[in-house]
Amino acid sequence: MGIEQDIRQTKFVNAKQKAMINLLYSYGWVMEQVKTFLASEDITHQQFNILRILRGAAGPLSTLQIRERMLDKMSDTSRIVDRLVAKELVQKVTCAKDKRLVDVTISAKGLALLLKLDNRDDHIQEIMKNISEAEATQLSLLLDKIRG
Numbered sequence: 001m002g003i004e005q006d007i008r009q010t011k012f013v014n015a016k017q018k019a020m021i022n023l024l025y026s027y028g029w030v031m032e033q034v035k036t037f038l039a040s041e042d043i044t045h046q047q048f049n050i051l052r053i054l055r056g057a058a059g060p061l062s063t064l065q066i067r068e069r070m071l072d073k074m075s076d077t078s079r080i081v082d083r084l085v086a087k088e089l090v091q092k093v094t095c096a097k098d099k100r101l102v103d104v105t106i107s108a109k110g111l112a113l114l115l116k117l118d119n120r121d122d123h124i125q126e127i128m129k130n131i132s133e134a135e136a137t138q139l140s141l142l143l144d145k146i147r148g
Contacts, residue, residue: 023146030127037123041113042087046072046080048117051089051110060103062095089113 003022004010012018034045053069067077084090089110095101
């Protein structure tokens with residue numbers, strides 16, 4: 001179904017306006033799909049993002065370093081990390097080099113959760129079922145181009 005039917009709007013100023021509205025609408029749709037997927041594990045998309053960042057890091061990261069790498073730059077990283085600590089998915093320790101800073105690492109429980117989610121790749125495949133690998137590659141290139 002096209003954007004026109006989904007939002008019941010048939011006129012757009014131009015193709016770029018239609019594309020922008022389609023991006024915003026599609027973002028909302030994808031986020032709802034992701035939230036539904038992650039809700040079964042009682043984590044938010046922001047918590048998932050932090051776990052993913054920590055798993056890929058070569059060592060502990062500060063909350064500032066985590067924030068730099070987050071997809072959602074408006075997040076309150078410290079608050080989200082504290083919630084992950086409460087769920088025992090990450091650990092916080094005082095930084096050995098600077099006692100004013102806190103280092104964050106992913107816990108074994110956090111790694112296990114990510115592995116479980118990695119093994120549920122069928123959900124991502126279901127969301128993206130209507131496009132081919134080549135189209136997904138082209139879409140990524142176009143999105144990179146938009147951000148310049």
